[in-house]
Each structure stands twice: as C-alpha cells, then as structure tokens.
Amino acid sequence: MPELPEVEVVRRGLARWAAGRTVADVQVLHPRAVRRQAGGADEFTALLRGRTLGTPQRRGKYLWVPLGDGLSMVGHLGMSGQLLVQEPEMADSVHLRARLRFADGGTELRFVDQRTFGGLAVEEAEADDPEATPVSLAHIARDPLDPRFDDPAFATALRAKRTTVKRALLDQTLISGVGNIYADEALWRSRLHYDRPTATLTRPAALELLGHARDVMTAALAVGGTSFDSMYVNVNGESGYFSRDLDAYGREGRPCRRCGTPMRRDPWMNRSSYSCPKCQRPPRA
DNA sequence: CCTTTGCCCTGAATGC
DNA sequence: TGCATTCAGGGCAAAG
Structure with a gap:
C-alpha cells in the first residue's frame, strides 16, 4: 500500500x-x-x-x-x-x-x-x-521528510490531542505520509503500544517517535519502498524491497526481532495492528 | 471545536 | 464445487 x-x-x-x-x-x-x-x-x-x-x-x-x-x-x-x-x-x-x-x-x-x-x-x-x-x-500537514516540518510544534500538538498514539500518527492533518505499515513500524521502534494516550507521552518520547517514523520511512525509500504483491510498484512496474525489513507489520506469530516473543495482530479500527506484547505494553485500562 | 464512525470499492482468502 | 462472507485500508462527510 x-x-x-x-x-x-x-x-x-x-x-x-x-x-x-x-x-x-x-x-x-x-x-x-x-x-x-x-x-x-x-x-x-x-x-x-x-x-x-x-x-x-x-x-x-x-x-x-x-x-x-x-x-x-x-x-x-x-x-x-x-x-x-x-x-x-x-x-x-x-x-x-x-x-x-x-x-x-x-x-x-x-x-x-x-x-x-x-x-x-x-x-x-x-x-x-x-x-x-x-x-x-491545504489541510494536509507537512510530512517528516519535508525540511520545513516543525518537530517541536509536532511534539506539542501530539501531546495536546485527546486521542491515542496510533490514531494520531495516521491523522494527516497532524503529520502526513504515515499509514498503517509505517505507523506500526515507528511504534515498534519506539516500544509504544498503539492505544497509548498521546497526552501521557513525555516530550522526549514524542520526539523519539517522530524520529523513528522519519528513520523508517527514509530507510524504506532507500530500497524503493514496501511491496507485498502487485499493489505497489514504481512507474516502471518494479517492486520495492522494504517488506523484508519490516519489524512489525505482517509479522503475526513470528518472533520479535528484539526479544523473540511472538508478535501479535490485533483488530484495530477495522484493520490490524501488529505489535510485540512484551516490548510494547498496553496502557492501563 | 475536537474526536469518532461509516462509507466508498474489488479481489483474494476463508467459511460453510 | 460453489456460493456467501470477511478482510484489506486512506480520506472524507457526517455524527457524536
């Protein structure tokens, strides 16, 4: 995608x-x-x-x-x-x-x-x-690869939201370019659970999450993006190679690349969230 | 004003 | 075998 x-x-x-x-x-x-x-x-x-x-x-x-x-x-x-x-x-x-x-x-x-x-x-x-x-x-926010993206303003806005962290990552009026795949990857790298309320993130944690989102998308871009089937190809019909480097998305049941615990897939907003149950602890209910 | 839900679509995979 | 159901998911309008 x-x-x-x-x-x-x-x-x-x-x-x-x-x-x-x-x-x-x-x-x-x-x-x-x-x-x-x-x-x-x-x-x-x-x-x-x-x-x-x-x-x-x-x-x-x-x-x-x-x-x-x-x-x-x-x-x-x-x-x-x-x-x-x-x-x-x-x-x-x-x-x-x-x-x-x-x-x-x-x-x-x-x-x-x-x-x-x-x-x-x-x-x-x-x-x-x-x-x-x-x-x-006009309503679409700048993306993290845009030199004019405002990191401190993002951290402030993220923490002011009354929502959960993955919803916020997918909010294109807050930060654009992130979809379900790179949201899960950034959260895994940040050891954050998708249902963590944004208001409970410290400012350094918010900035770290942003950094991981930026890093994972930069790494994917360097190898031509993520292709699963023929859903995404470049203008010449060629696939990208990042799917083999994904740490979270699509890895249900496979060992976490950090701790070895089997990864889980949870239904989430009529789609899926992939996470490590040990590295990414759910927030208290 | 801010957040959440439902709808739009088709083909592959799954269920009975 | 075949038909019906489920799932994938970005963005937007509408509801809450």
Whole structure:
C-alpha cells in the first residue's frame, strides 16, 4: 500500500519519465478515478490537453504535477493506485482508469487502480509558484521528510490531542505520509503500544517517535519502498524491497526481532495492528 | 471545536 | 464445487 516512501518513489519516476512532456490526449476509463474533479471527466481532459508537465511535487501521500497558470494535476494512489509509464503497444490492464498520451508519441502515463480509492484531478494552486500547494491540500500537514516540518510544534500538538498514539500518527492533518505499515513500524521502534494516550507521552518520547517514523520511512525509500504483491510498484512496474525489513507489520506469530516473543495482530479500527506484547505494553485500562 | 464512525470499492482468502 | 462472507485500508462527510 502506498505510503510516503512509495509515493516518493513514484514522484521521482514521474520526474524522470514524464516531466517536460506535453499532453496530447487524455482518456478517462472510469469516472470514479476523477471524482474529485468538479466538472467530471470532460473538464479533467480539457484542462490537461496541451499542457506541459512541470516537476512533480509531493506532500505526504499526495502528489501533484504543476501545469502552469496556477493549475496542477493532483493525484492520490489510495490503496491500490499505480502511475505507470508504459509503451503504447503494451496491453491495457483491466484496471486501467485513465491514460495520458503525449505529443512526442512516446510512452504513455497510465493510472491503474483496482480498488478505486485513488484518483486524479486538475485543480487550482494558491499561486503560480512551484512551492504552491493545491488548495485542496491545504489541510494536509507537512510530512517528516519535508525540511520545513516543525518537530517541536509536532511534539506539542501530539501531546495536546485527546486521542491515542496510533490514531494520531495516521491523522494527516497532524503529520502526513504515515499509514498503517509505517505507523506500526515507528511504534515498534519506539516500544509504544498503539492505544497509548498521546497526552501521557513525555516530550522526549514524542520526539523519539517522530524520529523513528522519519528513520523508517527514509530507510524504506532507500530500497524503493514496501511491496507485498502487485499493489505497489514504481512507474516502471518494479517492486520495492522494504517488506523484508519490516519489524512489525505482517509479522503475526513470528518472533520479535528484539526479544523473540511472538508478535501479535490485533483488530484495530477495522484493520490490524501488529505489535510485540512484551516490548510494547498496553496502557492501563 | 475536537474526536469518532461509516462509507466508498474489488479481489483474494476463508467459511460453510 | 460453489456460493456467501470477511478482510484489506486512506480520506472524507457526517455524527457524536
């Protein structure tokens, strides 16, 4: 599932293979893929045609491609979204949702998304500035790999929340880019249980948790991200290698890499949390 | 205002 | 074998 490292790998792929190219034609094969576009597929297509793609940007799990005139193509991969740069001759996937053809007649940019939680849209940015964030992303916090992420402010805000620590890590308005996988990894590294109230964390503990989240995502990015099946691949269809380095996520019943205790999986918010029952003690009820 | 819940989706895995 | 159910989960609207 694409979280920050996986989206960053895709962003880099777009920078290399799509930036600077001019859109000749757009095809939307599933309306849900452009549901964020107020004017639907027709508007999406009309706004893209003839535009030259700028340098792709990212905040958390969102990415966008500046198009000039204050417009950007904003994308989110959701659960299963892929942006693929493929030769026109390559057969379409049954889950192909949108296609951009370029004026140079070379490779196409294809948006493939099995579960249709992802999407694309052309939107306004606040200014015609490469730093400008699309208006619709104004509520998304900076991510821990952003040089302007404010660590002390994060620690303060985290401790002021009336919630539990894993919920807070997944709150994209507090810290963006962290999903279920890297949340579990950061908590394991911090020896924190997912249900620990944020208000009970000391300031150093909050900063340590942030550091671990940053470290684990940096390490994952260095090896191309985490791939389990074909749910996440880079723009060339290649998998990342971080799944073999995961310490918590998906390791139910396998020994904790720190203490050897069998790892457990708990149902949590209609999904799963993986933790070590010895290293990550639950808070008192 | 802040936090929590439910919904959107499809295919693989599991249950009977 | 085959049909029905469960699970995966990010983001947002709506409820609490």
